[in-house]
Amino acid sequence: MRRVRLRVWVVAVPMAALAVATIYPLVFTANVAMKTRHDYILDRFSLTSSLFWDNIATAWTSVGLGRYFANSVIVVASAVALLLLIGSMAGFALSHLRFRGSRALFLCFLAALFIPFQVIMVPLARVMADSGLMDTYPGLILAYVAQFLPFTIFLMTSYYSGIPGEIMDAARIDGNTTYGVYRRIMLPIGRPALLSVGILNALFCWNDVLISLLMMPSPEHRTLMVGVTSLRGQYSDDIPTFASGVLIAALPVLVLYLFFQRQIADGITAGATKG
Amino acid sequence: MPLRGSPSSVRPADSGRTDKTQAGQRTRRTDPGVPAPRGISGQRAERLAPYILLAPAIAIVVAFRLVPLLMGVNFSFTGDGERDGTAVGLDNYAELFRDPLFRTALENVGLLVLLLPVAVAIPGLLATFIYLRVPGHRIHRSVYFFPAVLSPVLVGAIFNLLLAFDGPLNAALGNTGIDPVDWLGDPDIAMFTVVGVHVWATFGMALVVFLAGFSTLDATLLDAARVDGASLPQVIWHVIVPGLSRTLQFVFVTTMIGMLTSMFGLLYVMTSGGPEGATYLPEYYIWVQQGEMNRPALASAASTVLFLLMLVVGLAQIALLRRAGREH
Numbered sequence: 390m391r392r393v394r395l396r397v398w399v400v401a402v403p404m405a406a407l408a409v410a411t412i413y414p415l416v417f418t419a420n421v422a423m424k425t426r427h428d429y430i431l432d433r434f435s436l437t438s439s440l441f442w443d444n445i446a447t448a449w450t451s452v453g454l455g456r457y458f459a460n461s462v463i464v465v466a467s468a469v470a471l472l473l474l475i476g477s478m479a480g481f482a483l484s485h486l487r488f489r490g491s492r493a494l495f496l497c498f499l500a501a502l503f504i505p506f507q508v509i510m511v512p513l514a515r516v517m518a519d520s521g522l523m524d525t526y527p528g529l530i531l532a533y534v535a536q537f538l539p540f541t542i543f544l545m546t547s548y549y550s551g552i553p554g555e556i557m558d559a560a561r562i563d564g565n566t567t568y569g570v571y572r573r574i575m576l577p578i579g580r581p582a583l584l585s586v587g588i589l590n591a592l593f594c595w596n597d598v599l600i601s602l603l604m605m606p607s608p609e610h611r612t613l614m615v616g617v618t619s620l621r622g623q624y625s626d627d628i629p630t631f632a633s634g635v636l637i638a639a640l641p642v643l644v645l646y647l648f649f650q651r652q653i654a655d656g657i658t659a660g661a662t663k664g
Numbered sequence: 665m666p667l668r669g670s671p672s673s674v675r676p677a678d679s680g681r682t683d684k685t686q687a688g689q690r691t692r693r694t695d696p697g698v699p700a701p702r703g704i705s706g707q708r709a710e711r712l713a714p715y716i717l718l719a720p721a722i723a724i725v726v727a728f729r730l731v732p733l734l735m736g737v738n739f740s741f742t743g744d745g746e747r748d749g750t751a752v753g754l755d756n757y758a759e760l761f762r763d764p765l766f767r768t769a770l771e772n773v774g775l776l777v778l779l780l781p782v783a784v785a786i787p788g789l790l791a792t793f794i795y796l797r798v799p800g801h802r803i804h805r806s807v808y809f810f811p812a813v814l815s816p817v818l819v820g821a822i823f824n825l826l827l828a829f830d831g832p833l834n835a836a837l838g839n840t841g842i843d844p845v846d847w848l849g850d851p852d853i854a855m856f857t858v859v860g861v862h863v864w865a866t867f868g869m870a871l872v873v874f875l876a877g878f879s880t881l882d883a884t885l886l887d888a889a890r891v892d893g894a895s896l897p898q899v900i901w902h903v904i905v906p907g908l909s910r911t912l913q914f915v916f917v918t919t920m921i922g923m924l925t926s927m928f929g930l931l932y933v934m935t936s937g938g939p940e941g942a943t944y945l946p947e948y949y950i951w952v953q954q955g956e957m958n959r960p961a962l963a964s965a966a967s968t969v970l971f972l973l974m975l976v977v978g979l980a981q982i983a984l985l986r987r988a989g990r991e992h
Contacts, residue, residue: 397798397799400793400798401798401799401800404790404793404798404800404804405800405804407790407804407808408800408803408804408807408808411807411808411810411811411864411868412807412810414822414823414826415810415811415822417822417825417826417832418822418825421825433832433835434832434836475720475721475724476721478717478718478720478721479717479718479720479721481717482713482714482717482718483718486713486714486717487714488714488715491714494718494722497725498721498725501725501729501730503974503978504729504733504971505921505924505925505947505970505971505974506925507925507928507946507947507950507951507967507970508733508736508967508968508970508971509728509729509732509733509736509967510732510950510951510954510967511732511736511739511950511954511960511963511964511967512731512732512733512735512736512739512964513728513732514954514960515735515960516727516728516731516732516735531724531728532728534724535724535725535727535728535729538721538724538725539725539729542721566706566709566710566713567710567713567714567717568709568713571717592813595815596813596814596815596816596817596818596929597815598815598816598817598928598929598932599928599929599932599947599951602932602951602955603951603954603955614815614817614818614929617817617818617821618817618821618932618933620821621821621824621933628825631821631825632825634821635818635821635822638815638817638818639814639815639818642813642814642815643810645813646810646813650806650809653809653813654809654872654876657869657872657873658872658873658875658876
């Protein structure tokens with residue numbers, strides 16, 4: 390079977406080293422975040438002797454990351470909820486309902502997938518400003534929904550395509566309308582895909598900086614990632630506080646990753662393997 | 665990087681269902697045995713169901729993606745500032761290609777294209793070894809993938825700390841007698857540094873895609889090659905590469921798209937386009953013209969160029985890989 394006994398360590402050792410190199414920058418940052426400024430200047434590398442939570446507290450309160458964190462949570466949660474609702478409705482219609490233009494519509498959504506944000510951001514800013522959505526939460530939420538909806542529709546359609554039409558036919562015979570089929574059958578059946586797509590979308594929105602920079606000029610509307618970038622200038626001489634900010638922003642992602650690594654990978658590879 | 669699916673990989677509606685079900689549906693409308701939704705308004709709601717379910721999606725995609733796309737191309741032929749709204753022909757494009765910053769941005773795209781095979785080969789090789797169950801393969805997979813889910817902003821911030829001129833990396837190098845390197849301050853080095861960090865942060869994404877591809881590979885082929893005494897490079901070249909051609913194509917295209925559209929966060933945090941404009945990329949140029957210089961029309965022209973660039977790169981790669989696949 391797949392055995393490469395010969396010189397296996399020639400590969401294994403560098404790969405282990407790479408794993409360490411991958412994780413070390415994060416460990417370094419977490420370690421620095423726990424140091425006092427004095428300790429950091431004396432020795433950057435040594436393991437912190439204390440757990441100095443004051444940096445985290447400073448970053449959270451006086452720097453204002455707490456506020457930005459709340460902004461991000463509100464925006465990401467709303468955007469993901471909308472994406473899942475709209476995306477699953479569209480995915481269901483495209484995969485199981487017959488109507489004129491179904492195929493063309495699917496191709497349009499696919500094409501929209503290939504429009505990068507950078508290409509549309511200038512006119513989008515004008516559309517948003519004209520409709521009074523600039524610098525508002527609904528505006529940013531809509532911008533995220535628009536950005537990640539084609540991807541969501543693509544994955545939901547592909548997932549629902551794998552569900553046999555007989556299930557829907559049976560539900561119809563039981564007296565369900567199309568809407569009933571969606572609510573009682575398709576939403577519950579779609580749970581694994583919704584989980585996977587939801588987590589991916591949450592990561593995309595949480596990690597975004599460009600859309601948020603464009604849509605939310607006021608400082609009090611900043612999302613967490615934009616907040617972290619603003620730390621750079623203000624706290625360039627207070628590295629532990631800066632590192633604390635990075636840690637705060639990375640922690641939710643780390644938690645999601647630890648619990649849902651498989652779903653994240655599934656969502657990312659779904660487009661690559663089906664076909 | 666939002667992963668994009670390969671266009672031909674999913675078919676809507678009829679993929680799993682054949683004409684039989686279509687006929688079945690057609691007859692059901694007149695079939696008295698099926699309880700129809702009650703009332704005329706109920707029937708209409710039923711008939712319009714697909715459109716009602718799709719309406720929000722269509723509205724959002726049209727209003728916030730398609731309309732802006734068309735508007736943007738239009739904008740690029742109008743003026744900025746005092747000439748706002750008036751047609752200026754190709755002036756913006758002429759200005760764009762005269763601007764040394766935009767030229768640097770295009771040169772850097774060329775550099776990215778050259779580095780692309782490396783950025784694909786690294787995760788490809790690592791995935792091969794993980795597939796061949798190198799010791800510790802489970803942990804490797806989890807560890808390598810993690811930076812891919814971290815925001816470029818955080819990755820950039822972390823490497824700002826590590827790569828500062830008086831930072832830890834140079835201090836560590838100093839201990840081994842190597843002179844400090846100005847990773848982000850030297851115009852000749854900064855772009856390579858940023859690309860290196862980008863690859864560090866995203867190779868896990870391609871790795872996971874490769875591993876998914878491997879799971880569809882016929883393992884008996886590998887065993888047969890082994891029995892015939894093929895060396896590892898031979899196995900990679902003659903079994904794995906042809907067997908994974910679809911995956912390879914997908915990774916090439918998504919990696920290139922990622923390089924062209926998801927390095928903004930890194931550039932914004934690590935270099936702000938500097939030193940001396942050496943790390944400009946089209947996406948950063950668009951942001952600067954729109955967000956800082958208030959030149960939306962010029963930015964739109966740059967957007968249009970970026971879009972065409974992506975189209976060309978994508979199509980060229982698909983064509984190349986097709987041909988390579990046929991030769992095999």
